[in-house]
Amino acid sequence: MTEKTKGYLVVASRTKFFYYSACNLIESIKDFNPEAKCCLVTEEHFLDDRGRSIADDIVYCDDHKRAKIWGMARSPYDLTFYIDADIECEHEDIATIFDRFDGNDMMWTGLPEDRHYCYAEVYFPGATKPDGSKGGFELCGGVCLYDMSNPLVRQFMHDWFDLTVEQYAGRWWPKKEDGTEDLENYPASFKRWDQFSLWWLTNREPKYADLKVGILEDDARWNFYHKYRVDLNHNKDAVVLRHYSSAKAKSEVYR
């Protein structure tokens, strides 16, 4: 049996901001892990000499809002670590990520309550737990470690993209018994959010009931939002990936 290939996947579409960020991210990964294989998924017109020289694999995408998921489904690596483009690597442990599946098919970072101050909406009625306690999004989509050699994972990525496209186009939303959209349990504010399609597939889609989905150990260090409060000690060990997520910057700095 041949050894599974391993690599990092970064998607940069729609704005130059993401392209420059993606190049920066790949270079920062290689600063700490020179042997790293990195795949850059981007729109052809963004690609320049810098991108060509740092990426080991290049995949062209279109400008769909969720080109990210399209790219994730097309990773050239068996064991893939997807990272949002507006992230920077700052620790050598980046090289150890592929040893962190912990028996799962797919690993994410979490959205525990003590970090909710950084997120707009987390809880919603449709996610209420069987014991009656409130429920909501538990996975953060900023990074994802997954095994593309597992057909179920590969199918999941394709389904996530397809469902998100339908969702964004207004052609899919959970229905009530009378056939109308269930906006009481699933707020309309989630309609332009791929977190929701991710939640749906991992929690309500029987096809993926056996998919082993986990949260990385000491997850905050693998996706440390730059607005996280250091005094709250979300991470135990040093930050590996710092996430500079700022909608304002994305829209204003680079168009």
Next chain:
Amino acid sequence: MNYEIQDNAYWEDGIDDRSVVKCILMHNMPEGGRRKEVCTFSRLLPDRSLCPKYKEVVAKVGVEKIDVNTTERRKRKDMEKKTANIKREQAKKAEMLEKLFHMKLQAFEIPEIANSEDKKLRTKLRRSQNEVEMNAYAALIIGKELGVFDNDGED
């Protein structure tokens, strides 16, 4: 009396002689419902006579309870102030980090930096902790690419 005195009265901040009490009066409205009124009463009125409202509040809530309320409130306020300071500092730091991140991205748009093959200096630039350090490395890379340092020691 058409109001109730809430039992969370406390001595006014910055005055430790129990001469000013702050409290909440809940008025029962004739048309139904209640209205909240925050009041401050000094022990002495301008004519140096004892303020009846002050006397009423102290009698109702009790000096001991007002002392406890005051201590607890000051502790809580101190903590809130500290937390607010930490949040403010963190927000400032986050803003600084974000700005630095964007400046680094912009630096890598400069052709001399984007095309530089000096990996060591590029890494140094990327890992800069502040604007000054970043500008210094950017200048070094550009200088090197333009051959500014080529004649060192020859002039």
